[in-house]
Amino acid sequence: MVKERFDVAVIGGGIAGASVAAELSKDRRVLLLEMENQPGYHTTGRSAAVFAAVYGPSPIRALTRASRAFFANAPEAYFESTLFRSRPIMMICRKEQEPVLDRTIAQVGVMTPVERINEAAIRKLNPMVKTGYASAAMLDMSGEDIDVSSLHQGYLRQFRAFGGDLRCNASVLGLVRRDKGWQLETEAGEFTADTIVNAAGAWAEHIGHLARAEPIGLVPKRRTAAIVEGPNELPPDVLTSMPITIDIEENFYLKPDAGRLLISPADETPSPACDAQPEEMDIALCVERIENAFDLRVQRIESKWAGLRSFVADKCPVVGYSSVAPSFFWLAGQGGYGIQTAPALARLAASQVLRKPMPSDIAAEGIDLSEIDPSRLIGRG
Ligand SMILES: Cc1cc2nc3c(=O)[nH]c(=O)nc-3n(C[C@H](O)[C@H](O)[C@H](O)COP(=O)(O)OP(=O)(O)OC[C@H]3O[C@@H](n4cnc5c(N)ncnc54)[C@H](O)[C@@H]3O)c2cc1C
Known part of the structure; x- marks a missing residue:
């Protein structure tokens, strides 16, 4: 049977997976795999919906500041107008x-x-x-209250508009490296992709294990x-x-x-x-x-x-290619800040997946890639 082929397979349909998939779908053919029957069932649907630029370690605060403009001015074609309400x-x-x-x-x-x-x-x-x-x-x-559902649904709408393919009830069961790409065995069938983005939230360490990537101590x-x-x-x-x-x-x-x-x-x-x-x-x-x-x-x-x-140990997110598993990208460890940082993290992660320079507005907030790269965790997992 011919397996469906994608440039990128994103695992996890929470805010991290939905937002990075939406960004990547502008340039690549992207598959978004979610194990539940709808995206957002786990942590994304359970947050306190706060935007606090004073919260978390320094890279988180920088990513939060870099996300503010998007929340205040998200494209109306996909996002309901008011993602923010003063709090x-x-x-x-x-x-x-x-x-x-x-x-x-x-x-x-x-x-x-x-x-x-x-x-x-x-x-x-x-x-x-x-x-x-x-x-x-x-x-x-x-500070602001965030309309999390509108944010999440907006990213999914944008993803579909750019031709992205969302599959629910599609738990990833196995990952095999083959012919410079990946074969994904899921509950919804088999797929192939050149690159995998691991946005599986609490399950990200398990997905890393399936790909034989380095442990990150999540x-x-x-x-x-x-x-x-x-x-x-x-x-x-x-x-x-x-x-x-x-x-x-x-x-x-x-x-x-x-x-x-x-x-x-x-x-x-x-x-x-x-x-x-x-x-x-x-x-x-x-x-x-x-x-x-x-x-x-x-x-x-x-x-x-x-x-x-x-x-992970330093409470900073894990964003970057694995140094062990080829073309396997980590987008994990968002802790208690994954909603407020999602817009900047998605754009930053997409630029790294595509091996492009970091967007200048995000760099201007003082993000140091070495503080979020998975290689900083080697030996700690
Ligand atoms: C009580 C609480 C309050 C919070 N308050 C805030 C706040 O005020 N502000 C803020 O910014 N953040 C807050 N957070 C944190 C925020 O909710 C998370 O950082 C964010 O939702 C993480 O998103 P995610 O996409 O990484 O994870 P998730 O939303 O959990 O998404 C991961 C997805 O991966 C899927 N998945 C897992 N394994 C597989 C597999 N094998 N195959 C396919 N799919 C798979 C899961 O089903 C899940 O849908 C809060 C969290 C909690 C619990």
């Missing part, structure tokens, strides 16, 4: 955490304007913060979130416009979400790659931390979920 970021601290706050401000304030505010200002922005709980905060007014970590009702006495407009309020050491966060509150204990529990589910213990921990910091009695959990944020 200030407020990282609060207790008195004893102030050294952490000051270090963070010194680090991130160089590239993103932030303000150090006092307790009165904190409580004005979020009246739910308990009196006497927080002594100071870092305020970033440039660890999926479970994070839990829940939706609860806000306090009755809080006026709806205050509830809607409040900043996302995050503990400076990321022990919890609380964010307005369509008239309700999204709360999380910011847990990072190592997990095998799987369909992650919330654990009762993490929900209980979440309620305890939130009730400790905010004037809120959680009466009822309206909904809850968990998702896997996958990290």
Whole structure:
């Protein structure tokens, strides 16, 4: 039987795979393989949808800054007009955490304007913060809520418009190197491709193993979130416009979400790659931390979920060709930042797949390829 042949096969239909496939489809014949019956079922469909240029290690912050223009001005032909909605970021601290706050401000304030505010200002922005709980905060007014579904669907629309071929229910089962290309055995049949892009999220290490690529030491970590009702006495407009309020050491966060509150204990529990589910213990921990910091009695959990944020040791993404498996490209380890960095990461990864120079606007943010190349991880896997 003649196998369908593609220039590039992208494995994984989450935001990473969909966005890089959309970029690559402008120049190449691209196959996008997703094991579920629809793309976005795993981590991409479970995020808190925040854009915070002050969040994550330096390469992440650079990629986030480089993504802002796309979010603000995505092509209307594919993306619904408003991917962004203003959501200030407020990282609060207790008195004893102030050294952490000051270090963070010194680090991130160089590239993103932030303000150090006092307790009165904190409580004005979020009246739910308990009196006497927080002594100071870092305020970033440039934060945004992201419409993740529109972003993801927009990339898939763009991918199809450029002739891309999406196959769902197409779990990749085997990868064999043959005649300078790859043979892919999947649940939906066999395909061949010159190049493979591994965007399989929590499963990326497994896909690397199938290709006999180098191990990268990827660890999926479970994070839990829940939706609860806000306090009755809080006026709806205050509830809607409040900043996302995050503990400076990321022990919890609380964010307005369509008239309700999204709360999380910011847990990072190592997990095998799987369909992650919330654990009762993490929900209980979440309620305890939130009730400790905010004037809120959680009466009822309206909904809850968990998702896997996958990290390598330095918490930076893994973007580049394998030095072991030929024409096998890593696009993994986006951790807790894969939505806000997706536009820049997709363009950067596509340029690297095609062995072209990095787009100049991304380079201008100070991205150093050696900080994201898989070769930095050799010996750590
Ligand atoms: C609670 C929570 C809050 C978060 N909040 C934010 C936030 O506010 N901002 C932000 O930027 N990020 C956030 N993140 C992180 C963000 O969601 C992830 O970084 C991002 O979704 C990762 O995208 P991905 O495409 O790599 O992974 P996924 O969306 O998991 O996609 C990988 C895909 O690969 C497929 N796949 C796996 N194995 C195979 C195979 N063998 N064959 C075919 N397909 C396969 C899977 O089915 C899956 O669809 C959050 C995550 C969580 C869990």
